Amino acid sequence: MVNMVVVSEYSLNPPADAQGRTKIAQGPLYALARVQQLAAAGSLNTWTSRCDKTVYELFAGDLEAVADLLGHLRSTDYRDSEWCTNGRNAWAACDAYALRRVEWVATASKEMGVEYFVKFAVGKTGQLLLLVSCHLS
Template sequence: MVKIFVLSEYSNNPPAVLGTGRIKIARGPLYELAAVQALVQDEEKLKAWTDKCRNDLRKWFDDDLQRVADLIGSLKKSDYIDSEWCENGKGAVAACDAYSIRRFERAPATGQALQMDYFLKFAVSKTGTLVLMVSCHP
């Protein structure tokens, strides 16, 4: 049996085993949005926690964590979707909040206005000092 390590501040009722699919957490949001937004004002407090997230940050944001921090900073409570347990593929789990946000941006090549919908999923670390990004993509 593999021991599961919970790396998030929220740690009530973690899954007994990994790889059982998405396990939703009924109570949510789990983290005070204003506290998360205050943490990411320092982009060094933002960490891509999964391989998929690292790949998405490279693909969609050119590894620019400040852009991701800006997205989190512009979230509103009404952007909240749900909460669930997520794993990082290395035996650790985190209880995460998921948000969706719509923004209007300019295409770099044409300057044309575009509507972009972003999906963000994150947890606050057990120490309360990092925001662990699980997912961040359009």
């Protein structure tokens, strides 16, 4: 049996095993202003290898650009909260948001609506923002 560890500040009722994601009924779990403050202060880390890959693809690995994206989130962009694993025996209780904005799309040579999906958790110490997912919807 593998012991899972909770690395997020929110730690109530983690899943008993690593089978799939488990939704968390109340939410959001973290105050958006606090999340944005942590991101703007540079306290932002990618937490999964998949997230690391998509941040590199979308933003050339620039976490400041991701922090700027998080800075544009509004409470109305909130989708849900759920437990996520990083595939290395750790759980984080995450908030998920979807943000739609207009951006220049070079391949189309015009401005277009783009929707980003981001999922994150505040680390156990409260000093680090763990970016679990960041991709286009």
